[in-house]
Amino acid sequence: MPSQPPESTLSIAFIVRDPLPPIRADVLTLFGAEMPRYGVRTELVGQGGADAPGSPWPAGGMHVVGSLRSRFASVCSPLWDFLGLCRALREKRPDCLQVRDKIASGVLGRVMAALLRVPFVYWMSFPIVEGFEVRRDDIARQERGLKGRLKWAAHALRAWASRLAIYKLVLPGARHIFVQSDAMADWLSVKGFDRARMTAVPMGVDAALFDRSSVAPVDDARLDGRRVVLYLGRIAQSRKSDFLLEVAAELRKTMPETLLVIAGDAPSDDEMAWMRREISARGLDDHVLLTGWLPQRTALGYAVRAEVGLSPIPRGTLFDVSSPTKLVEYLALGIPSVANDIPDQRLVIDESRAGLCVPMEAMAFAAATLQLLNDAGLARQFAMRGPAYVKSHRTYDILGRNVARTYKKILTE
Known part of the structure; x- marks a missing residue:
């Protein structure tokens, strides 16, 4: 080069x-x-x-x-x-x-x-x-x-x-x-x-920025002793972001110590207020941490404390032709991931063998997440494969x- x-x-x-x-x-x-x-x-x-x-x-x-x-x-x-x-x-x-x-x-x-x-x-x-x-x-x-x-x-x-x-x-x-x-x-x-x-x-992704060894884990006591699951990115009603709360509710039933960290902002104050209302209405205040906007290095600090990354993208004309960043970011950081089956995400999962691809259904996402939380060997394999794939395909x-x-x-x- x-x-x-x-x-x-x-x-x-x-x-x-x-x-x-x-x-x-x-x-x-x-x-x-x-x-x-x-x-x-x-x-x-x-x-x-x-x-x-x-x-x-x-x-x-x-x-x-x-x-x-x-x-x-x-x-x-x-x-x-x-x-x-x-x-x-x-x-x-x-x-x-x-x-x-x-x-x-x-x-x-x-x-x-x-x-x-x-x-x-x-x-x-x-x-x-x-x-x-x-x-x-x-x-x-x-x-x-x-x-x-x-x-x-x-x-x-x-x-x-x-x-x-x-x-x-x-x-x-x-x-x-x-x-x-x-x-x-x-x-x-x-x-x-x-x-x-x-x-x-x-x-x-920028290979240097998403090098896990260069990212300092965030010091946040709310994550201590929890099984942390991550969503890194923007939330919006058009993206059906309340789906994440459905997954959190399913995870709580089987593994109450899980904490879903949503590290991202909304396009407007109204959308952020909507998400906070949804969290409270579902009784998930102790199981979902919505950070709001964060500097990128801080957001990555939350990411590296997570055991599983989630990337649900609604199916349909608008998003089926998209190429979401978050799944690639998770893999670059060595975070085992669960993503749904829009074409680009399915391609990345199939090629990298560093995550699980399931339909965008709450029970399917929760089951795949629990599989990774309960199977340390599988999670470790995925964590090793992700960075290598990204370095050879998506930097x-x-x-x-x-x-x-x-x-x-x-x-x-």
């Missing part, structure tokens, strides 16, 4: 949906650290998040226009992206223009790429159109009266326009499409897109090499 960028470099103007500066590993690590090793540099364009940009983007430039905290962000972001892109273009003409998970800005990107006479690339990490349609249908079920009908109509219009834009204008004009998983690539190919124009980039240095190879191919052909 080269330690210094080669003399010949490629430049990508990259419009992103997530807040800047980036915090997601598949932007921060993949594009900030790994791509420059192969001479692929990026000019990030997007909106600011809760914090103002700090240090400069190490892999090129960062052009922040507007804020995702603005109430007008969903309407103004295409204009903001255009202004940010104009700033990026002052630096140099890019070798390609790439858009991630944005629809209106995807149309903008295709047009600008055509004007610049450079390839247009789209990066799809989530089926956003289908997410809009789920929200539309939720409103139809939950909202009533004139206000509800007007709200439904607005969301229905957004879903219709988005479907037209992404599947008729954006993706057909992309020279290449990066997707989240092989399942997503297969799903798009059924819609008529050429599988050969797609590259799956599943979620990975960002490996993923970065594959992505860089793809860019060199599609941008020089």
Whole structure:
């Protein structure tokens, strides 16, 4: 692997949906650290998040226009992206223009790429159109009266326009499409897109960060003397996070000393309050520890005190094509895991042989968890296999090499 960028470099103007500066590993690590090793540099364009940009983007430039905290962000972001892109273009003409998970800005990107006479690339990490349609249908079920009908109509219009834009204008004009998983690539190919124009980039981990030997276990007396089971990640009603409480209730019946640690935050205060109410309503206050937001090193400190990691992801169009990070993180830390059978998780479990894959049913999850808690030999085997698998398949240095190879191919052909 080269330690210094080669003399010949490629430049990508990259419009992103997530807040800047980036915090997601598949932007921060993949594009900030790994791509420059192969001479692929990026000019990030997007909106600011809760914090103002700090240090400069190490892999090129960062052009922040507007804020995702603005109430007008969903309407103004295409204009903001255009202004940010104009700033990026002052630096140099890019070798390609790439858009991630944005629809209106995807149309903008295709047009600008055509004007610049450079390839247009789209990066799809989530089926956003289908997410809009789920929200539309939720409103139809939950909202009533004139206000509800007007709200439904607005969301229905957004879903219709988005479907037209992404599947008729954006993706057909992309020279290449990066997707989240092989399942997503297969799903798009059924819609008529050429599988050969797609590259799956599943979620990975930073090998150094998720090296168990470098993680200090957290000092929290509430975990002492308990059989700790972990869920590491975001909670939300759309993710059916209350399923975790059903599993905890089942575990309590057989092994009362179990403690489910949910190390993560919710997207809103309302969702966090919902989860806390659910915990109390089920009488699980002594069996579930909901930490809320934690610094990453602290969250990992809780993780390494766990005996089993849980990764339940609801089945359906939105999540079946996803590539969840948490299962890979558990394996990297040597935590035996129980995951349900969405395609990417089933693939990881089958290849790694470091966990158990079961349907997303409370009794099945509880039974698999108890199997690992009661069988120290099996748990030890899984704990040994996980890190080795991740190091050979799902670290960002490996993923970065594959992505860089793809860019060199599609941008020089």
